[in-house]
Amino acid sequence: MYPGVGSVFGSILPGVVLQSAVVGLSERPVSFSTAPTYLPDAPFISRRWATSSFNSMDVGIKWRINNALKAVGYGVQAFYRWYPDSAQTSAGFNMLQRGAGPGARRGDFGANFFVDARLASWVNMSGNVGYTFVSNPTAGGFTLLDRPDEFTWAVGLDFPVNKFFQPMLEFTSKTYVRSRTPNALEQDPMDGIAGVRIFPRRWFGVSLGYRINFNQQDADSFSGATNVTNVLIPCPVGTTGCVAQSITTTSTGTPRGFEASTDPHGYIAQFFIGRRDKRDGDVQNKVANVNSVTLSDSVISLPCRPGFRSRSGACNDSKTISVQTSASDPENDPLVYNYTVSGGRIVGTGANVQWDLSGAKEGTYTITTGVDDGCGVCGKTDTRTVKVEECPDCVQVCECPTLSVSDGGVVAPGSAMNFTANLTGGASVTYNWSVSAGTISSGQGTSSISVDTTGLAGQNVTATVDIAGLDASCNCTTTASGSGSVSAKPEKTLVDTFGKAPDDDVKARVDAFYITLNNNPNAQGYIINYGTAAEIKKRRAQIMKAINFRKYDAGRVTFVDSPGAAGTMTKFYLVPAGAEASNW
Numbered sequence: 001m002y003p004g005v006g007s008v009f010g011s012i013l014p015g016v017v018l019q020s021a022v023v024g025l026s027e028r029p030v031s032f033s034t035a036p037t038y039l040p041d042a043p044f045i046s047r048r049w050a051t052s053s054f055n056s057m058d059v060g061i062k063w064r065i066n067n068a069l070k071a072v073g074y075g076v077q078a079f080y081r082w083y084p085d086s087a088q089t090s091a092g093f094n095m096l097q098r099g100a101g102p103g104a105r106r107g108d109f110g111a112n113f114f115v116d117a118r119l120a121s122w123v124n125m126s127g128n129v130g131y132t133f134v135s136n137p138t139a140g141g142f143t144l145l146d147r148p149d150e151f152t153w154a155v156g157l158d159f160p161v162n163k164f165f166q167p168m169l170e171f172t173s174k175t176y177v178r179s180r181t182p183n184a185l186e187q188d189p190m191d192g193i194a195g196v197r198i199f200p201r202r203w204f205g206v207s208l209g210y211r212i213n214f215n216q217q218d219a220d221s222f223s224g225a226t227n228v229t230n231v232l233i234p235c236p237v238g239t240t241g242c243v244a245q246s247i248t249t250t251s252t253g254t255p256r257g258f259e260a261s262t263d264p265h266g267y268i269a270q271f272f273i274g275r276r277d278k279r280d281g282d283v284q285n286k287v288a289n290v291n292s293v294t295l296s297d298s299v300i301s302l303p304c305r306p307g308f309r310s311r312s313g314a315c316n317d318s319k320t321i322s323v324q325t326s327a328s329d330p331e332n333d334p335l336v337y338n339y340t341v342s343g344g345r346i347v348g349t350g351a352n353v354q355w356d357l358s359g360a361k362e363g364t365y366t367i368t369t370g371v372d373d374g375c376g377v378c379g380k381t382d383t384r385t386v387k388v389e390e391c392p393d394c395v396q397v398c399e400c401p402t403l404s405v406s407d408g409g410v411v412a413p414g415s416a417m418n419f420t421a422n423l424t425g426g427a428s429v430t431y432n433w434s435v436s437a438g439t440i441s442s443g444q445g446t447s448s449i450s451v452d453t454t455g456l457a458g459q460n461v462t463a464t465v466d467i468a469g470l471d472a473s474c475n476c477t478t479t480a481s482g483s484g485s486v487s488a489k490p491e492k493t494l495v496d497t498f499g500k501a502p503d504d505d506v507k508a509r510v511d512a513f514y515i516t517l518n519n520n521p522n523a524q525g526y527i528i529n530y531g532t533a534a535e536i537k538k539r540r541a542q543i544m545k546a547i548n549f550r551k552y553d554a555g556r557v558t559f560v561d562s563p564g565a566a567g568t569m570t571k572f573y574l575v576p577a578g579a580e581a582s583n584w
Contacts, residue, residue: 035183037185040102040148040183042101043137044087044103047097049098055101056081057084059079059080062076062077063075063076069330069331073116073117074114076113077113077114079111080109081110083102083107085100087137103144104137105136110130112128113129114126122159123158124160125157126158127153127156128152128154129152131150131151134147134149145181146180149178150174150176151174151175152173152175153173154172154173155170164198164200165198165199166197167195170192172192175188187217189215190214190215192212193210193211194212196208202279203276204274205272206271210267285331286330287378287379288328288372288379289380290369291328292382293382294325294326295321295322295323295355296321297318299388300321302390310391310394319357320355322355325352329373331373338371338377339353340367341367343388344365355386362389364386364387366386368382398473399425400470400477401424401425402422405482406419406420407419407482408463411487413453414454416452417450417451417484417486418448419463419465419482429469430467430469433449433464435451435461436461437462438451438452457487460483460485461483461484462483491576492575492579496513496571496572497572503542503546506543506546507549509572511550513525513557517557524575525572526557526560526572526573527559528570529562530567531564531568
């Protein structure tokens with residue numbers, strides 16, 4: 001009447017009756033499963049009570065791949081799990097019926113990948129994902145159950161309030177995968193755990209928590225489901241005239257007779273003990289170091305000097321060097337890059353900058369690179385050198401300038417005579433002058449001079465310049481001359497001589513003399529009167545009468561009296577500027 005009826009708790013015995021009904025004279029199952037129902041972790045449990053036991057034991061390794069001081073860590077776990085009790089012996093199978101595990105003969109192998117991150121000083125986040133390869137329980141050479149492999153993942157948060165108290169939250173999921181013995185009511189558990197860890201001492205502590213199962217098989221699992229059951233009632237053996245009957249029942253929701261779980265949740269208590277490393281002392285800054293510095297160039301070539309050129313045009317005349325710095329800090333502190341140079345300037349900030357050496361002269365220059373993680377430049381620095389030199393490809397170009405000296409012209413005696421050296425070609429030179437006569441009054445060492453011509457009346461003056469600063473190997477002309485002349489000293493000129501004469505004659509002679517004076521505006525007229533004092537006085541009166549009559553400028557003439565023997569005589573002299581007015 002009850003084929004395949006198994007344990008009310010679920011086991012590998014096939015079938016579980018969900019509903020029965022009285023048919024005829026007997027009660028028969030009307031709703032049941034032909035597949036077994038079992039818990040993969042304890043498939044043989046079949047008693048209402050159990051005893052404590054060691055279900056499983058694990059050994060493995062945990063390897064954090066990256067630096068343990070990083071805020072985010074990751075790594076792998078690998079483990080082997082074996083079960084003390086197995087189905088090979090009656091004693092072992094008895095423990096399996098009490099819930100002592102699956103009794104797998106060879107144990108299980110698994111691996112996980114984990115990540116943990118410190119989100120803040122008061123919260124950490126962890127996560128992992130893994131896979132477990134399981135083995136099956138056997139007895140007498142037969143496999144009792146084909147267990148499913150396990151795919152697991154979990155995520156958790158913990159809050160280190162202080163060194164004694166640590167609240168925690170966790171969510172775990174286990175999914176059964178790959179081929180396995182069919183399970184009528186298989187469940188992939190998803191659990192949430194909330195709890196705390198308490199550390200009375202650093203080397204031991206306790207955990208307390210509460211676990212909630214989020215996908216238990218309760219009445220909601222069958223919400224809206226329709227259950228149709230067909231039951232064939234055969235005739236009793238040995239009866240005649242009996243016709244087999246078929247009964248069909250239909251129901252919705254939870255099948256009649258199905259006992260849904262009511263409280264799949266539970267409490268957790270844990271005691272742990274272990275060794276912990278000694279606490280670090282006061283936090284000490286671990287200095288940052290410069291690992292390497294790379295310069296784009298080690299030599300900078302200056303342009304060729306005047307008179308030289310690049311033979312191939314391949315001289316490197318760049319004045320900027322790219323600087324790339326590699327640095328590290330054990331604590332991943334933010335770094336400030338510091339550069340000290342003996343010449344030029346740094347353009348930019350950070351690990352990649354430009355070293356501008358524009359205007360640098362020939363020589364060797366250094367750059368020292370350091371990094372500051374908050375304590376100043378405390379760690380290892382790096383110093384590199386760059387050489388600034390004239391381009392080695394330069395060859396001489398003899399382009400001689402043109403040199404000439406302007407003439408000094410004609411000047412009056414005692415006047416300054418000027419000479420100027422004219423140099424074309426842009427060369428930078430010095431000047432040295434010499435003159436054939438006279439003295440250099442100003443300008444020696446420059447391109448223009450002035451020569452004092454005092455006492456050089458009627459002479460020529462030659463000025464010669466000699467320049468220095470040109471490349472001697474080019475055999476350029478370095479000397480040039482210019483000439484000038486000094487006019488002769490002017491002499492007085494006798495214009496007229498006359499003795500006793502009437503007034504009209506004197507007046508005519510005065511007119512002629514003033515015409516000569518007006519034609520020589522820079523000259524002065526001299527009237528020399530000879531005779532006795534009375535004669536001289538009479539002659540001056542005649543002349544002044546003529547001057548006043550014509551309204552001539554009396555200031556243009558100078559009277560010189562030369563008393564002596566009797567006999568009136570007068571001489572008119574024209575005396576140019578600079579001429580000697582004496583010896584009449």
